[in-house]
Amino acid sequence: MSSETFEINTNRTRFQLGYLFKYSGLWLPALVVAILFLAMFFPTWFTHYAPDEVDLTAILQPPSAQHWFGTDQLGRDVYSRVVYGTSLSLSIGLGATLIACIGGVLLGNAAVLAPNFIKQPLVRLLDIMLAFPDLLLALLVIAVLGRGPENTMLAVGVAAIAGYARLVRSQVLLVKSSGYVEHAVALGTPATRIIFRHIIPNTLRPLVILATIGVGHAVLAASALSFLGLGVTPPVAEWGALLADGRNYLDVAPWVSLMPATVIALSVIVITLLGRKIQQLIARGEF
Numbered sequence: 001m002s003s004e005t006f007e008i009n010t011n012r013t014r015f016q017l018g019y020l021f022k023y024s025g026l027w028l029p030a031l032v033v034a035i036l037f038l039a040m041f042f043p044t045w046f047t048h049y050a051p052d053e054v055d056l057t058a059i060l061q062p063p064s065a066q067h068w069f070g071t072d073q074l075g076r077d078v079y080s081r082v083v084y085g086t087s088l089s090l091s092i093g094l095g096a097t098l099i100a101c102i103g104g105v106l107l108g109n110a111a112v113l114a115p116n117f118i119k120q121p122l123v124r125l126l127d128i129m130l131a132f133p134d135l136l137l138a139l140l141v142i143a144v145l146g147r148g149p150e151n152t153m154l155a156v157g158v159a160a161i162a163g164y165a166r167l168v169r170s171q172v173l174l175v176k177s178s179g180y181v182e183h184a185v186a187l188g189t190p191a192t193r194i195i196f197r198h199i200i201p202n203t204l205r206p207l208v209i210l211a212t213i214g215v216g217h218a219v220l221a222a223s224a225l226s227f228l229g230l231g232v233t234p235p236v237a238e239w240g241a242l243l244a245d246g247r248n249y250l251d252v253a254p255w256v257s258l259m260p261a262t263v264i265a266l267s268v269i270v271i272t273l274l275g276r277k278i279q280q281l282i283a284r285g286e287f
Contacts, residue, residue: 026281029274036267039086049080051237060253069259073249078242078259085237085260089267092153092232093219097211099157100218104164104207105200111165112172113195126169129162135221142230149238152231156221160214167210171203213275216268223264239264 039046055075063070069078111122129137134156141155176199219239225231226240227247234245239260246256 026274026277029270029277032266032270033274036086036090039083040090041087043080043083043087046083047077047080049077051081051084052076052235053080060249060256062253063255063259070253070255072246072253072256078256081237081242082239082260082263085239085242088149088232088237089219089222089239089264090215092149092156092222092238093215095153096156096160096218096222097214099154100160100164100214101207101211103158103161104168105203107161107165108168108203109172109195109200111169112176113199123169126162126165130166134159134163134217135224138221138225139230142225147230147233149232149236152222152225155225155231156218159221160218164207164210164214167206168203171206172199175199175202209275209279212278213272216271216275219271220264220268 053076055071058067058071058075060073061067061071061075067077067079069082072078072081107122107126111119111126113119114122137159138155141158142151145151145154222231223238223240223243226233226238227244229244232238232241234241242260243257243264246253246258246260249256
């Protein structure tokens with residue numbers, strides 16, 4: 001190998017390593033999120049135990065090579081229940097975020113573009129919703145609709161709508177006063193065309209960033225509702241329900257609750273880190 005070829009290969013290797021190091025804050029959370037999605041769709045790739053497989057000879061066993069997260073009060077493998085619970089927990093988080101995004105886009109645009117007799121009450125309604133914590137609003141929805149995965153998803157999504165609507169409203173106000181929108185109005189472009197071609201598309205980028213972060217918050221809120229017994233309830237394998245399922249055994253078997261709690265915390269952290277990193281890259285024009 002010639003010295004020039006060696007130098008080129010060395011520089012290429014340095015560039016690749018520098019690229020990976022520079023964006024390690026993006027790739028590492030993205031890798032963990034990818035693993036979570038694999039567990040969501042292909043849980044059998046990660047465990048051979050069924051989530052509801054009862055083994056009365058292995059009740060409350062500590063973590064071991066056979067049962068990585070230990071077993072619960074019925075001898076069920078906690079690791080398997082956490083893996084299978086990924087599907088429901090992430091589905092609720094994603095569904096709730098989608099509901100919040102759709103509601104936020106509709107209400108945020110209406111709060112700027114609708115006639116005054118609609119716009120003013122809508123703005124006041126959003127202010128009232130923002131004055132209450134999301135969990136409190138979700139509890140109110142659950143009190144009306146009842147428990148269950150679908151109602152939990154709807155409750156978490158409805159509670160988050162006001163935050164998304166506020167972001168969309170601020171972006172619509174910014175885009176509405178931009179030069180290209182004023183130019184389109186001056187040319188007599190129909191209002192519907194301006195809204196769907198110029199205003200809405202230019203409000204979606206910050207919404208995507210907020211939605212990425214919001215998935216983690218939605219998973220945490222849904223888990224909190226399940227822990228309180230107001231969301232998904234045992235024996236369904238869902239992270240919050242698993243956490244609640246082991247709270248009566250904290251003295252003798254803390255791993256029954258500790259392992260799901262650790263997974264919830266790590267999942268929320270990596271999803272939030274991913275969203276924050278994407279936000280930073282977009283702000284620097286690198287994404």
